[in-house]
Amino acid sequence: MARLVVMGGGVSGHTAATFAKDWLGDEHEVVVVTPNSQWNWIPSNIWVGVGQMSKEEVVFPLAPVYEKAGIDFRQAKAVSIHPNGGEKSDKEYITIEYTGQGKEGQTEEITYDYLINATGPKLNFGATPGLDEGHTVSVCTADHAVHANLELKKVFEKAKTEKQKILVGTGHGMCTCQGAAFEYIFNIEHEANKAGVRDNLEIKWISNESFLGDFGIGGLHMKRGGYAASSRLFAESLYSERGIPWIIGAHVSKVEAGKAHYELLDGSTGEEEFDFAMLIPPFAGVGLKAYDKDGSDITDTIFAPNGFMKVDAKYDAGAYENWKASDWPRTYQNPTYSNMFACGIAFAPPHLISKPMSSVNGTPINPTPPRTGMPSGIIGKNVAHSVTDLIKKGPDAHLHEASMAEMGAACVASAGKGLTDGTAAALTVYPVVPDFEKYPGLGRDLDYTFGEIGLAGHWIKHILHHLFIYKAKLKPGWTLIPE
Amino acid sequence: MQRIEETVKPYDQNFTTMVPTGFVKFMRTCLIWQFIRFIAINIKMIIVVRKSHG
Ligand SMILES: Cc1cc2nc3c(=O)[nH]c(=O)nc-3n(C[C@H](O)[C@H](O)[C@H](O)COP(=O)(O)OP(=O)(O)OC[C@H]3O[C@@H](n4cnc5c(N)ncnc54)[C@H](O)[C@@H]3O)c2cc1C
Numbered sequence: 001m002a003r004l005v006v007m008g009g010g011v012s013g014h015t016a017a018t019f020a021k022d023w024l025g026d027e028h029e030v031v032v033v034t035p036n037s038q039w040n041w042i043p044s045n046i047w048v049g050v051g052q053m054s055k056e057e058v059v060f061p062l063a064p065v066y067e068k069a070g071i072d073f074r075q076a077k078a079v080s081i082h083p084n085g086g087e088k089s090d091k092e093y094i095t096i097e098y099t100g101q102g103k104e105g106q107t108e109e110i111t112y113d114y115l116i117n118a119t120g121p122k123l124n125f126g127a128t129p130g131l132d133e134g135h136t137v138s139v140c141t142a143d144h145a146v147h148a149n150l151e152l153k154k155v156f157e158k159a160k161t162e163k164q165k166i167l168v169g170t171g172h173g174m175c176t177c178q179g180a181a182f183e184y185i186f187n188i189e190h191e192a193n194k195a196g197v198r199d200n201l202e203i204k205w206i207s208n209e210s211f212l213g214d215f216g217i218g219g220l221h222m223k224r225g226g227y228a229a230s231s232r233l234f235a236e237s238l239y240s241e242r243g244i245p246w247i248i249g250a251h252v253s254k255v256e257a258g259k260a261h262y263e264l265l266d267g268s269t270g271e272e273e274f275d276f277a278m279l280i281p282p283f284a285g286v287g288l289k290a291y292d293k294d295g296s297d298i299t300d301t302i303f304a305p306n307g308f309m310k311v312d313a314k315y316d317a318g319a320y321e322n323w324k325a326s327d328w329p330r331t332y333q334n335p336t337y338s339n340m341f342a343c344g345i346a347f348a349p350p351h352l353i354s355k356p357m358s359s360v361n362g363t364p365i366n367p368t369p370p371r372t373g374m375p376s377g378i379i380g381k382n383v384a385h386s387v388t389d390l391i392k393k394g395p396d397a398h399l400h401e402a403s404m405a406e407m408g409a410a411c412v413a414s415a416g417k418g419l420t421d422g423t424a425a426a427l428t429v430y431p432v433v434p435d436f437e438k439y440p441g442l443g444r445d446l447d448y449t450f451g452e453i454g455l456a457g458h459w460i461k462h463i464l465h466h467l468f469i470y471k472a473k474l475k476p477g478w479t480l481i482p483e
Numbered sequence: 484m485q486r487i488e489e490t491v492k493p494y495d496q497n498f499t500t501m502v503p504t505g506f507v508k509f510m511r512t513c514l515i516w517q518f519i520r521f522i523a524i525n526i527k528m529i530i531v532v533r534k535s536h537g
Contacts, residue, residue, distance in 0.1 A: 233501055240497035243490060378535055400537075407535035410528045423511050426524050428531040448531050454511040456521035460528070482532045 002028045002391045005094060005112040007078040007288075009034030009062055011042065011373050012344025013118030014472055015380035015483060020116075021071050022479060023388040030070075031110060035077040035099040037061055039472055040142045043373060044465050046180065048145035049278070050187045051153065052417040055142045058469075065474055075100030077286075078119065079107070081302065083337045084293040092339070114387045117309045117342040118380060121283035128172045128281070130255035136171065136277040139184055148278055152188065155276040159197035164275040167260060169206035171279030173251025173365040176216050178207055179372070179411060181280050182235075186415035189242050190422050205239060205246040206272060206279075208365050210265065210357050212236050212246055216367030218354045220429045221442045222450050228442060234451065238425070247272065249357070251365045252279060267360035283345065283368070285309070301336055308348035310334060311341070315350050323351060325405035325435035332383050333399060339390075341383045344376035353433055373468075374409045375432055377483025378402050405433040408448060412461040424457025 004024070006017040009032045021030040038059040047053040066073035076096040085091045086109075093111040098104055123140050125132035137148035155164045168185040170178060185205055192198040205212075213219050213235030221228045239246055249265035260272045260279070285307020290299045303309055311334060314327040327350040334340040342348075353369045371379075382402040389397035408430035416422020428450060434443020471481040491497055503511075510516050 236497070236500035237502060240490065240500050240502055245496055374532070374535065382537075402537060406537075408531040409535075410531055420514070421512070426528075428528055430531050430534065448527075448534065450527060452520065452524065454520055455514070455517040456524050459517075459521055460524065482536060 002113040003031065003111065004028065004114045004116065004387055004391070005031045005033065005110055006116045006118060007033050007094065008118035008120055008344070008346065009036070009039065010118065010120045010344065010376075012120070012346070012376040012380035013116065014039060015377045016116050016118055016343055016384040017071055018069060018474060019381050019479070020384035020388055021069050023384070024391060026070065028391055029072060031072040031074060031112075032062075032066060033074045033076050033078050033094070033096050033110070034062070035075065037063065037075055037100050038142075039065070041465060041469050041472070042140075045139045045142055045145040046183045046187055046414065047417050048142060049139040049148040049152070049184055050191045051149045052187075052191075055146050059142050060469065060473060065472070069474055074098070074108075074110070076103075076108070078288060080289040080291055081115065081340075082291050082293070083302070083340060086291075086293060086295075090293070113339060114390065115340045116383055116387065117288070117340070117346045118344050119286045119288065120345045122286045122307065123281045124284040125171075125281045127284075128252055128255060131171045131252075131279065131281055133255070135255050135257050136260075136279045138281065139180065139278060140177075140280065151276055152191075155201075156192065156195050156197050158275070159192070159200040161200075163200050163202065165273055166201055166203045167206055167272055167274040167277040167279070168203070169247075169250075169279060170208045170367075171252045171255070172282040173208045173263075173363055174368050175208055175280050175282045176368040176370045177280050177283070178209060178215050178367055179370065179413060181207070181278065182215075183413040183415075184278055185244065186238070186242065186413065189244060190416040194416075203244050204272065205244055206250050206252065206260065206262065207246070207248050208250060208367055210249050210354070210366065212239065212248055214354050214367060216354055216370045217429065217432060218434060218443070220427075220444060220449050221446065222427075223446055228446055231451075234425075238453070249365055251359065251363050255279070263359055263361065263363055263365070265357055265359050265365055285346065285348075302334060302340070304348035306348065309340075309342035309346055310336075311347045313348065313350035315348070317351055320355055325403070325431070325433055325437065327351065328403050328405045328433050330401040330403045331386060331399040332379060332402075333386070338395075341387065343379040343383045345371045347371075347379075369433075371404070372409050372411060374483055375404050375407060378407055381483055403433075405431050405435050407431055412457050412464065414458055414461050416458070419458060419462070420455065422458060423453050423455060424461055425451055425453050426457035426460055427451030
């Protein structure tokens, strides 16, 4: 009997663990270590953040689902990895610290034959002075989104009688997840119209993108009216239409009560006042440590300096001009320890996707690569497939491949939640990481990269919400629903 | 709803981009047209999803 331990029960880890258990059956063990008792369909946090959904609608308890699947669930956070074993034995193990199940604070060692790291991001609020001091809100977790809505409603209330300023975007020069902030600002604008307070609200966008519509993937192009039109045009059009001005190429350097300080790519600095601000924090790895058998620290061997796990990527590609689609990982296997994989946000990307930029003062101001839901799910499933084959067919089994330079992503950004009112931008991009050798110039296939705005996107967003929660609950036919 | 000519200010940030006309806005919420687009977008997304699953 082999044991697979999956660290992290989010989009990627839950996909990996549930498929692995389904394929491995009762002969082998799957253990999931994750600190929350509930699974969260994160994309719908946006609707929680504007009061259109309750927290209960976007989460469900994991324990019964894992019990049904035969997965050993530990409500705990992984703390360290010991890939060569420890004092007592050579067997590889991780240490965990319980956060629930009545064992809060207790630590334990769990041995493994295979390890999948799917711990997602650490929301690194500490990277920007003041960002973690409650002056701003976030929508990155369901609880954050509940809080964001409470604060937003206070501002809407005040806006009945006085002018209020809202600032939404990224809270650091090296943030990712612009798409979430983009979706949130348009939902705020929509709700403000519904509440009849739009005229008293000045809503502004601030982001580290060098052009509006970069989204951390260097923008994209779509066919429109006989042209290949840049996402910049679409994004600027959306902001213009809704009367939302933008500040781009901005590194938010400090946040105070009601004020954000920023530096721009041209080196100039500025301040933006706000009554309500939702600024996405930068992401880092969750801070797992790694130790050798003798207790020496080998964290640097396994993890990149940003805390994400090293995988089979080309990390020495150098300058932007040298970047290739083939730099991106295919199997997500750790190069040092072949029984260790990383999937979703937890793997270290080889480099940015957007062109690196820094201000004239040398401050890096560029979006870091997003790893959205669809790639996170697909990678999780492929890694589970590889581990299953390694267990069942032996160590020479062929590993499954899923490069972000050969896979697309489908995204829907809503503005409102109604089935007959509001609109959403539905888009696909193929491939996520541009391949300038295969598609010179644009880097992407124009036939499979498209986007449009309309109610249809809303309907798709609703369907995705129910479909993915259904799938994550492992209801009948769940394996047939694609990631 | 403001008319398109009123949302844009000369030489402002939004002066150089596309602004949707009334017809485009109408089509975005026209139930019949959106139903057709719903089918079309779903087909396109399914193709991209299939291509991405290797
Ligand atoms: C507000 C918002 C909206 C979004 N909207 C979209 C969208 O519309 N479409 C889209 O495709 N993507 C969207 N995304 C991105 C999407 O949510 C992520 O791509 C996806 O969740 C990444 O999956 P993951 O498994 O890597 O990380 P997560 O889903 O974050 O899962 C990581 C898991 O690891 C756990 N964990 C953390 N530390 C430890 C530890 N030490 N030990 C064990 N477990 C740990 C966490 O608790 C969590 O359960 C959105 C993101 C945000 C924040």
